Amino acid sequence: MLVFLVDWLNLLVRWAHFVFGVGWIGASFYFVWLDLSLRQREKMNPGVYGTSWLVHGGGFYHIEKYSVAPARLPEDLHWFIWEAYLTWVTGFALLILQYYFNATAYLIDPQVLDLAPREAIAISVASLAAGWLIYDGLCRSPIGRNPALLGLAVFAEVCLAAYLYSQVFSGRAALVHVGALVGTMMAANVFMVIIPNQRKMTASLLQGEDPDPRLGQIGKQRSTHNNYLTLPVLLMMVSGHYPMLYSHPHTWLIVAFILVIGAMVRHFINRADAGDAFPTYSWALLVAALGLVGAIFLTQPEPRPETAVPVPSDREVLAILDKHCVMCHSPRPTHDGFEVPPADVALDTIPDLRRFAERVMAQAVRGDAMPLGNETSMTDQERDQLGAWIEGRQ
Numbered sequence: 071m072l073v074f075l076v077d078w079l080n081l082l083v084r085w086a087h088f089v090f091g092v093g094w095i096g097a098s099f100y101f102v103w104l105d106l107s108l109r110q111r112e113k114m115n116p117g118v119y120g121t122s123w124l125v126h127g128g129g130f131y132h133i134e135k136y137s138v139a140p141a142r143l144p145e146d147l148h149w150f151i152w153e154a155y156l157t158w159v160t161g162f163a164l165l166i167l168q169y170y171f172n173a174t175a176y177l178i179d180p181q182v183l184d185l186a187p188r189e190a191i192a193i194s195v196a197s198l199a200a201g202w203l204i205y206d207g208l209c210r211s212p213i214g215r216n217p218a219l220l221g222l223a224v225f226a227e228v229c230l231a232a233y234l235y236s237q238v239f240s241g242r243a244a245l246v247h248v249g250a251l252v253g254t255m256m257a258a259n260v261f262m263v264i265i266p267n268q269r270k271m272t273a274s275l276l277q278g279e280d281p282d283p284r285l286g287q288i289g290k291q292r293s294t295h296n297n298y299l300t301l302p303v304l305l306m307m308v309s310g311h312y313p314m315l316y317s318h319p320h321t322w323l324i325v326a327f328i329l330v331i332g333a334m335v336r337h338f339i340n341r342a343d344a345g346d347a348f349p350t351y352s353w354a355l356l357v358a359a360l361g362l363v364g365a366i367f368l369t370q371p372e373p374r375p376e377t378a379v380p381v382p383s384d385r386e387v388l389a390i391l392d393k394h395c396v397m398c399h400s401p402r403p404t405h406d407g408f409e410v411p412p413a414d415v416a417l418d419t420i421p422d423l424r425r426f427a428e429r430v431m432a433q434a435v436r437g438d439a440m441p442l443g444n445e446t447s448m449t450d451q452e453r454d455q456l457g458a459w460i461e462g463r464q
Contacts, residue, residue, distance in 0.1 A: 084164055087161050098293070099297070104122055106343045106344035108120030108121065109121065117141065118134045118135065118137070121135070122135075137283075139272075140275075149268075154256075154261070155257065155260070165246075169246070174443055174445055175442040175443045175445060176442060178190050178239070179241070180445075181444055183237065190239065197247070198247075201231055204227055205224060209292070225326075229329075232321045233322040235247045236320075236322065242309075244321050245306055245316040246306065246309060249306030249307040250307075252302065255299070259296055260292075268285075268289065271285050297340070299333075302331075302333065306328060313432050313436075314371075316439065320368075330358070331358050337354045338354040371436050382455045382459050387456060387459040388418075388419075390448075390456055391423065395440070399415050399417040400417070401418075413429075415429060417430070423459075435456055438453070
């Protein structure tokens with residue numbers, strides 16, 4: 071019963087994370103588009119930088135953006151903050167439910183680093199905080215005054231984090247933690263920089279003072295970073311469904327491709343929204359396409375060794391499944407974390423293995439995603455035997 075209730079809690083938190091994330095990303099994309107759509111008009115109110123005309127749902131809208139701020143503020147000023155905060159809160163709650171409560175299965179891989187659950191959790195929490203502090207330090211340093219150099223520095227930080235995570239956690243946890251790290255940087259940008267700067271500007275206006283324009287410039291820099299990091303972080307957060315990504319031995323290289331592809335697609339969309347001439351930004355789509363080809367080539371399954379492994383008998387392969395798989399993948403799992411077989415995959419009979427052979431090949435033979443955290447210490451020899459049976463007895 072407890073596992074059943076925890077599953078429902080996991081589902082509801084995941085649902086909430088998705089809903090708040092959609093709200094945050096939607097607002098972020100909308101305001102970036104809005105900035106890019108602004109135009110100078112013949113008649114504009116004093117202090118207005120540009121305006122945009124919109125039509126939606128049968129209504130027409132006229133939006134103005136001020137160079138700094140208007141002389142007076144209305145009482146009903148809207149703030150877009152809770153979507154970002156709640157996305158991070160529900161994301162961290164999901165990290166706790168999925169990875170901290172099941173650390174031995176999802177977070178830790180003894181073949182990577184044999185950690186106690188409390189040690190792995192401490193590293194996880196500390197790394198998220200450290201990642202933000204390093205990123206924030208880069209933005210505030212002289213490097214932050216050069217957008218291109220800062221972009222390269224942030225790219226290097228995320229790739230380095232991916233490499234370090236792959237030396238500590240399971241492949242699945244490593245890639246998800248890179249997404250969590252970038253998500254933390256993005257949410258902290260809103261909480262620690264963008265909103266505080268906006269509040270300072272608002273306070274200056276209410277006191278009849280001219281707000282510091284640099285506060286808006288800093289907020290815009292962080293908002294731009296969030297915009298370009300959104301697509302990569304979305305892919306990294308769903309990477310746990312794709313062993314071809316998280317089982318790769320060079321996680322940092324996978325992350326590098328994801329960053330390049332996502333950022334270039336975002337840049338292409340931004341410049342298209344801005345109305346730039348297509349030849350001036352078409353290169354971004356080409357770079358994204360080349361990155362995708364590179365990622366596909368990098369993650370393609372390696373051919374099995376030429377040295378043939380004797381095909382085990384049905385009895386021998388069932389013994390391997392019974393030792394490493396059936397505790398979870400059975401109509402009645404004996405593993406404490408499951409009441410039903412994950413993904414409805416049962417592997418306690420030969421017909422079952424034939425039915426799910428491709429999944430087993432991807433998860434347990436070509437990759438080491440299964441068993442979870444390799445908590446049963448499945449050997450490479452057993453994986454080879456399982457692969458030989460699948461290839462020889464299908």
